[in-house]
Amino acid sequence: MMFVSGAADTFLLGVDGGGTQCRLRLRSGDGTLVGEASGGPSNIRFDPETVARSILAGCYAILDRAGLPRETTSLIHAGFGLAGAAQTSAREQFLASRMPFRSISLDTDAYAAWLGAFGGENGAILIVGTGSCGLSIVNGERTYVGGWGAEISDEGSGLAIGREAIRRALWAYDGRAAMTALAETLLDGFGRNPEMIIDWARSARPADFARLAPLVFDYASQRDALAVSLVEAAARDVARIAERLLGAGAPRLCLMGGVAGALQPWLPPYVTDRVVPAAADATEGAILMACQAAANA
Known part of the structure; x- marks a missing residue:
């Protein structure tokens, strides 16, 4: 410094x-x-x-x-x-x-x-927090991956995990998917009333959805089927971002953000083998x- x-x-x-x-x-x-x-x-x-x-x-x-x-x-x-x-x-x-x-x-x-x-040296970072965004800088050339805003981007993030968890809980509520312990907990949090979920989601900010991510990881550790599927999907999305960053020539990758630590064990070895501490x-x-x-x- x-x-x-x-x-x-x-x-x-x-x-x-x-x-x-x-x-x-x-x-x-x-x-x-x-x-x-x-x-x-x-x-x-x-x-x-x-x-x-x-x-x-x-x-x-x-x-x-x-x-x-x-x-x-x-x-x-x-x-x-x-x-x-x-x-x-x-x-x-x-x-x-x-x-x-x-x-x-x-x-x-x-x-x-x-x-x-x-x-200032060559490398890439991948932030996985409320949102998600990757940046590789190699010999001064920037390559951004993702980070296009909550409405259309932020794949693999706390926002994406929390929002999809709510969506899938509603699927379970109306019989489109199997009811699991995670779905039960999410529905109970809104009095098992879909109208309450709709009212909440209408004004919810990205951080509000992201606050549900730790609950999803907790249930994933207990092998809840819904939670595992959500975390695995998030890991696939983050791995795709990492692939692009490394493909841009970055020799190493730092994972950052409030969700990164919980998600790292779910990432494939070809990503985690390149991860270094900041x-x-x-x-x-x-x-x-x-x-x-x-x-x-």
Whole structure:
């Protein structure tokens, strides 16, 4: 990790923002940790202004705990790795919020994760959390795979697992599929009333569906037929993303995100044999983005 040499009045803020939560880390210019905070969902495709306010609130919380005045934001170079940042309109709306930082570097959460994982060297990351997205960077050339939004993408993710679990529970309810213990539990959670499920699903966000994924994995470990079929399907989808990333020339792959650990044992060996641990997390990758922003400011 490079930091800003000779800059006692400089701070570096890294933000890793996904569909369920964001993580903030503030360091001084020499790399000393000032503090950390967390916030809510940070996909700027949905509500960029709310995400900006949440990030600023998290930054203020770090400054308050560190005994630093809130005006310190004028000394902060910020790196934002945010879900949805690949969408031009979302980036423009987010940046229009005019946050009070000295400089801002904005890119996708996948890019921040890659930068933290490999420090700029060749490799690929595959985020499997609320959503899913892969990024391979080889000799500076980016290859994105997936990540096209919850409506049409996010295969293998917590969102996809949770949404399909609800769908299949309804199949069991109306006799199109066998009733299993997982289906019973999901239906019981809504009073066995399909209308309640419809009302909930109408306003549910990706993170709401993704919160059902741990339940599915729990039942899969008990060999519940529905849960096993859901996890196996998710593993196939994630393996297809991994194949494309490795086929783009990436020599190694980092799996990341809240679902990745539970899903990894279900992936085929030709994927898991290429998996390596990340050198650092996505928040450190975002801090490296902040370093680059400071160098260009």
